[in-house]
Amino acid sequence: MEPYVKDALLEWKDEIEQQKKEIDEEYEKVKTELQLYSYKFGITKQVIQSTINEEMIKNIKKTYQEPFEEKYNELKQQLKKLEEKRSVFNMFVEKIEIASVKESNS
Secondary structure, eight states, rough: OOOHHHHHHHHHHHHHHHHHHHHHEEEEEEEEEHHHHHHHHHHHHHHHHHHOOHHHHHHHHIIIHHHHHHHHHHHHHHHHHHHHHHHHHHHHHHHHHHHHHHHHOO
């Protein structure tokens, strides 16, 4: 492999790794937020189960449970998309490494 080609591939790999790093950081942030909403939703559900007053239950559901559940589901979807992105960028890095090594050995 010509040095120019190898250098260009390695430079591209660095770009991809930087993007992957940003995706990983966002993934961790979303994962933490998802955990928080999981707790909020779970606690709210327990409080509702321990409450007898129907008016209070209705109010708690409207004020807390429904928005928490909605945010939780939204974060789950966002995490799933980020996992897919991570996988794709990992493939890029692997393929670039393989091409670099393969060509170097030729």
